[in-house]
Amino acid sequence: MRKIVVGTRQSALALTQTGQVIDQLKALCMEHGIEVEFELKKIVTKGDRILDVTLSKVGGKGLFVKEIEQALFDGEIDFAVHSMKDMPFQLPEGLVVGAIPEREDPRDCLITKNGGGFDELPQGAKLGTSSLRRACQLQQQRPDLNIVSVRGNIDSRIRKLETEGLDAIMLAGAGLHRMGWKDRIDAYLPTELCLPAVGQGALCIECRGDDAFVLGLLAKYRHEPTTVTVTAERSFLGRLNGGCQVPIGAYAQLAQDGQITLTGMVGSPDGKQMIKETMTGTDPEQLGLHVAEALIARGASEILALVVE
Numbered sequence: 001m002r003k004i005v006v007g008t009r010q011s012a013l014a015l016t017q018t019g020q021v022i023d024q025l026k027a028l029c030m031e032h033g034i035e036v037e038f039e040l041k042k043i044v045t046k047g048d049r050i051l052d053v054t055l056s057k058v059g060g061k062g063l064f065v066k067e068i069e070q071a072l073f074d075g076e077i078d079f080a081v082h083s084m085k086d087m088p089f090q091l092p093e094g095l096v097v098g099a100i101p102e103r104e105d106p107r108d109c110l111i112t113k114n115g116g117g118f119d120e121l122p123q124g125a126k127l128g129t130s131s132l133r134r135a136c137q138l139q140q141q142r143p144d145l146n147i148v149s150v151r152g153n154i155d156s157r158i159r160k161l162e163t164e165g166l167d168a169i170m171l172a173g174a175g176l177h178r179m180g181w182k183d184r185i186d187a188y189l190p191t192e193l194c195l196p197a198v199g200q201g202a203l204c205i206e207c208r209g210d211d212a213f214v215l216g217l218l219a220k221y222r223h224e225p226t227t228v229t230v231t232a233e234r235s236f237l238g239r240l241n242g243g244c245q246v247p248i249g250a251y252a253q254l255a256q257d258g259q260i261t262l263t264g265m266v267g268s269p270d271g272k273q274m275i276k277e278t279m280t281g282t283d284p285e286q287l288g289l290h291v292a293e294a295l296i297a298r299g300a301s302e303i304l305a306l307v308v309e
């Protein structure tokens with residue numbers, strides 16, 4: 001029987017979502033009469049070791065995936081489960097996205113001290129997030145908010161609500177849903193108020209480009225609407241060169257008739273500058289490029305250049 005070794009980070013969320021992927025793949029194998037055994041391998045990444053520095057200062061997104069990709073190259077693992085939003089735009093030569101499974105809720109949400117929603121945050125409220133994208137969009141609505149940087153895994157961030165005396169923290173709903181912590185969420189932020197990160201709520205199954213067995217299995221697991229919408233969002237990100245952690249958001253939806261609607265935003269961390277565009281099309285890659293180019297025509301590159309410095 002063929003054994004497939006699955007690589008993952010060792011955070012509670014990573015282990016939970018990888019376990020869920022393996023369970024779904026096992027069911028799929030049963031259905032198709034494919035005999036496979038799965039083994040989980042935990043990998044400690046640089047992003048997990050450096051938790052006390054703002055991500056953008058230590059090298060951005062790639063931090064969570066490099067060691068895992070090395071394990072793929074070395075044949076120590078056969079595929080890896082990542083959060084799509086942690087994936088850099090370009091994969092290294094030889095590795096591919098084997099499948100994008102069905103997306104969880106893409107929205108950001110609030111866990112608040114007083115149990116209220118966004119409108120109930122007190123004047124000058126201390127809001128914990130280290131995402132420049134979240135800071136930008138909430139400060140644009142509420143310049144009085146006092147943004148406090150909090151990093152760490154979602155469990156430690158929730159603890160910081162109390163230990164750091166915050167009024168609220170902002171997290172991706174998807175992570176909390178997957179952990180079974182839905183009841184901790186006090187409010188969902190509509191995507192019109194806070195555009196999610198590119199790929200938020202989606203997973204990325206990465207494997208070797210020449211592993212026909214794994215590719216064949218993963219092809220059965222792919223979710224078409226999620227693949228289309230996330231492809232549009234990532235095409236947008238790629239055109240803006242948004243490889244590291246920058247205030248960029250995007251969200252695409254696919255209608256019954258095949259029309260994709262993509263909204264993209266670029267802003268400054270203080271929310272004083274923010275530009276947004278929405279367009280519709282049928283080719284996800286082209287649509288992503290068009291929305292990015294519309295924002296570039298309105299000064300997106302200049303806004304982003306100030307952040308990266």
Ligand SMILES: NCc1[nH]cc(CCC(=O)O)c1CC(=O)O
Pocket residue numbers: 083084085086154170171172173174175199200201202
């Ligand atoms: N940046 C960390 C990260 N990467 C993926 C998720 C979970 C949500 C998802 O899968 O998109 C989170 C936590 C968060 O942003 O709250």
